[in-house]
Every structure is written in C-alpha cells, then in structure tokens.
Amino acid sequence: MPPKLISLLRNTGLDIHWEKSAATFPGNLPFLQPEAIRENGDWANLPPNAINFAIRAAKQIAADPDLAHMAWHAHRLLFIDKSTQNSATRDWPLLAPVLGNYGGAFYLLIALSGIPQLRTYHQSRDIPEHITRLTCRDTYVWAQQYHDIGIFKNDRFFHPGNPGAWGLCTRILSWLLGHLNGDLYRVGRLQYKIGPFRQKMRAYRHRTSTHLCLLCESGLEFRTDGNFNGAGEREDPQAWTSELTETATHIIGNPIHPNGHAQRQPVGLPRAHWNCVLTEGDPILEIHIPEDGPMAFENCGDSLRQVAEFFPKHFPDRPFKAICCTSWLLDPTYQALLSKNSNIVRFQRECYLFPLNSRSKYSGRERIFGPYAHDLSTAPRDSSMRAAVLDHIENGGCLISGGCLLWTDHLDKWGTQFYLHQSPSPQS
Numbered sequence: 001m002p003p004k005l006i007s008l009l010r011n012t013g014l015d016i017h018w019e020k021s022a023a024t025f026p027g028n029l030p031f032l033q034p035e036a037i038r039e040n041g042d043w044a045n046l047p048p049n050a051i052n053f054a055i056r057a058a059k060q061i062a063a064d065p066d067l068a069h070m071a072w073h074a075h076r077l078l079f080i081d082k083s084t085q086n087s088a089t090r091d092w093p094l095l096a097p098v099l100g101n102y103g104g105a106f107y108l109l110i111a112l113s114g115i116p117q118l119r120t121y122h123q124s125r126d127i128p129e130h131i132t133r134l135t136c137r138d139t140y141v142w143a144q145q146y147h148d149i150g151i152f153k154n155d156r157f158f159h160p161g162n163p164g165a166w167g168l169c170t171r172i173l174s175w176l177l178g179h180l181n182g183d184l185y186r187v188g189r190l191q192y193k194i195g196p197f198r199q200k201m202r203a204y205r206h207r208t209s210t211h212l213c214l215l216c217e218s219g220l221e222f223r224t225d226g227n228f229n230g231a232g233e234r235e236d237p238q239a240w241t242s243e244l245t246e247t248a249t250h251i252i253g254n255p256i257h258p259n260g261h262a263q264r265q266p267v268g269l270p271r272a273h274w275n276c277v278l279t280e281g282d283p284i285l286e287i288h289i290p291e292d293g294p295m296a297f298e299n300c301g302d303s304l305r306q307v308a309e310f311f312p313k314h315f316p317d318r319p320f321k322a323i324c325c326t327s328w329l330l331d332p333t334y335q336a337l338l339s340k341n342s343n344i345v346r347f348q349r350e351c352y353l354f355p356l357n358s359r360s361k362y363s364g365r366e367r368i369f370g371p372y373a374h375d376l377s378t379a380p381r382d383s384s385m386r387a388a389v390l391d392h393i394e395n396g397g398c399l400i401s402g403g404c405l406l407w408t409d410h411l412d413k414w415g416t417q418f419y420l421h422q423s424p425s426p427q428s
Contacts, residue, residue, distance in 0.1 A: 002069060013089070014073070017083065018073060021179050029075075031071075038055075042112070044137065079114045090174050091171055107169070118182065122135075131185060131186070139168075139179075160184040185310070190288070196282065212419065221239050225385070226260075252268045255267050283318070300343075324405050331399055333392070358401040364401070
C-alpha cells in the first residue's frame with residue numbers, strides 16, 4: 001500500500017489484498033479514460049455536468065500513481081476478485097483528505113467501472129436494454145443526492161467537499177453493488193431482488209378461497225396496539241407474547257390483520273383447509289422503491305404485473321414464493337395522517353401489511369425532510385406529507401417502519417384492496 005494512504009485506509013476494508021492489486025496493476029486504467037466515463041455515464045443517465053466532473057476527477061486520479069493504484073485496487077476487489085462483501089464498502093473512508101472536492105467522485109467512478117460487466121451479464125440473461133438502463137439509473141439518483149444535499153451520517157446531511165460536487169458515499173456504493181452484481185433490477189417504477197423472507201411469521205392460504213392468513217411464530221412480544229413492543233422506542237407494560245402451536249387437526253396462533261397489526265385473540269386454521277405457503281427463510285421477491293419521484297399508484301401496479309413475468313422469464317433458476325417489501329413507507333400510521341387518495345395510503349391498502357420490530361423513533365425522517373432531518377424545528381411545511389408528519393411528531397407521535405406481502409396470482413386484483421376485504425374469520 002502506498003505510504004501516504006496507510007493512515008487513511010487503515011482498518012477500513014480498503015487496506016486488504018494490496019499485494020495482488022500491485023501485481024496486477026495494468027498501468028493505464030480504461031475506466032478512467034474520458035470515452036469510457038462518457039459511455040458508462042450515459043448508461044447511468046448522468047447529466048453532462050456530472051460526466052464532465054467525473055472526467056476531471058479521473059484525470060487527477062490518473063495523474064497520481066498512488067491514487068491510480070487505489071482506483072485499480074477498489075475496482076479489482078469489487079468487480080474482478082469479488083472478494084469484498086457489498087456491505088464492507090460502508091467502512092471505506094471519505095477521500096477528501098487526498099482528493100479534496102473529488103473524494104466522492106472517486107466512488108462514482110468505481111461504480112461506473114462496473115457497468116460494462118453489468119451489461120454483459122444482462123445480455124447473457126436476454127434482459128431488454130431499457131431494463132438495463134433503468135437499473136443503471138439509480139447511480140444517477142444517488143449521485144444527484146450527493147450533489148444536492150451531500151451524504152447522510154450521524155443523523156444529518158453534509159457535504160464532504162464543496163456543495164455542488166458530484167459523487168457517491170460508500171453507504172450508497174454498497175447499495176449499488178446489488179445492481180452491478182446482477183442481483184437487483186428496476187422494472188417500471190419499482191426495483192426488485194430475490195432474497196430470504198426474514199420475518200418470524202408464516203403465511204397460510206385457504207385451499208379453495210385462496211384467502212391468506214399470516215400467523216406469528218411463538219415468542220414475539222407485541223403492544224396492545226398490535227405493534228412490536230419497543231417499536232419506535234415505545235414500551236407497553238401490558239405487552240403480550242405470541243404463541244404458535246400445531247395439533248393433528250389445527251394450526252393455532254396469533255394472526256396479523258392485513259392492516260398490519262398483530263392480534264392477541266388466536267385463531268385456529270384447520271389443516272384440511274389451509275396450506276403453509278411462506279415461512280422464515282423462504283425465497284421472496286423484495287420490493288425496493290427508487291428515490292426519484294412519486295410512486296404513482298397505477299405505475300406501481302403496472303410494475304408489479306411486469307415483474308411477475310420478468311423474473312420467471314429471465315431467472316427461472318430463482319423462484320420465489322411471494323413479493324415482500326419492508327420500508328418506512330409502510331407504517332400504517334400514514335393512513336391516519338394522509339389523504340386516502342395519497343399514493344402511500346393507496347399502495348398500503350393493496351397489500352397484506354405486517355409490523356416490523358423497528359426501534360427507530362422517526363423512521364424515514366431523512367427521506368421525508370432531507371437536509372432538515374437533523375433539526376425538524378427548521379423543516380418547512382411545503383408538502384402535505386411534511387406538514388402532517390410534523391404535526392404528528394409535535395403531538396408526541398412516532399414513525400416506525402412496516403412490511404407488506406403480495407402474491408402474484410392476486411395482482412389482477414390491484415385496486416380492489418383484496419387482502420383487506422377477505423373473510424373476517426379464517427377458521428374454516
């Protein structure tokens with residue numbers, strides 16, 4: 001490792017395996033050349049001023065042998081050797097001490113350097129070019145945030161360099177590796193990836209009506225309002241604990257109402273009529289919501305219908321049992337705060353909601369308030385959502401995250417609130 005970088009990189013994860021990088025350093029780095037940056041930047045939908053900024057950053061990096069070696073080292077770890085876990089890049093350092101205003105552009109260039117590999121993989125899966133471009137667009141979304149308000153750390157946004165610089169923070173680089181490694185795809189308005197169902201819950205489907213019932217595993221502690229005890233930093237002295245038992249004839253447990261709240265009164269599902277269709281660890285199709293505009297209700301429904309065909313067609317080797325999302329947007333509290341016609345409320349009411357053990361008191365604060373997140377007393381009431389959330393918080397309320405489930409064979413019922421309108425008694 002170059003001596004001038006030792007103190008900056010020590011114990012960050014970017015300080016490992018330098019010997020191999022030094023031995024394989026190719027000299028001129030193609031991904032730092034202006035032509036490559038323009039091409040990759042075009043695939044990422046970067047505007048011309050961002051591409052030009054990245055080109056200037058690359059010129060400074062290429063002119064310094066130590067920084068050029070570090071660029072090759074990062075590229076090799078992520079896209080050639082692939083020995084670094086995505087999450088490990090979160091510990092990679094801010095590079096302002098050696099690159100000044102171009103510190104974040106270093107990581108933007110590393111992300112762009114993975115796009116040729118992504119394109120090759122997408123072509124091998126016969127993925128349409130418009131899906132590839134839409135997937136790559138997330139690089140622009142986060143580079144734009146870096147440009148506009150900086151990076152989020154220690155409960156506040158700040159600019160590592162001068163305001164108006166283009167770049168990425170290492171937390172976002174970790175997220176973008178999901179795209180670049182072929183795990184995450186944007187189809188229409190929403191993004192998707194295959195992952196395990198991480199909730200201690202089971203979903204059961206009625207054999208004839210196709211209705212769903214979500215039961216809690218044993219040992220989960222809930223408040224009397226149906227949220228996890230401790231969610232949003234709220235404890236309930238009258239909290240209760242879920243139980244799930246199985247007999248020869250019934251599965252007996254505490255259900256989750258489709259409105260997202262656990263119920264203390266147990267139900268018994270006759271084994272003869274109900275099949276378990278989802279349990280912890282089963283493969284699901286995770287929904288992620290890109291940060292680039294409103295999540296129009298019709299566009300979300302269209303995206304879900306498209307992806308129900310996209311994954312089986314292009315990834316028959318990656319089956320999934322349900323579609324799932326966990327997000328601050330899925331706190332059922334928003335149904336009391338926002339208009340029934342708001343996109344968030346309408347989306348929630350098309351899903352089977354479930355509670356999350358979210359300890360944060362103000363989940364989604366940085367997404368709602370951006371640069372005002374660290375001091376809500378300065379936050380403007382310039383949207384109905386911001387105004388409603390500020391009123392809610394000022395009145396002692398909190399915001400927690402939530403989750404939801406959908407099944408592909410119910411997507412033709414999008415717009416009918418299918419799960420909410422199920423039979424109120426699943427015990428048959």
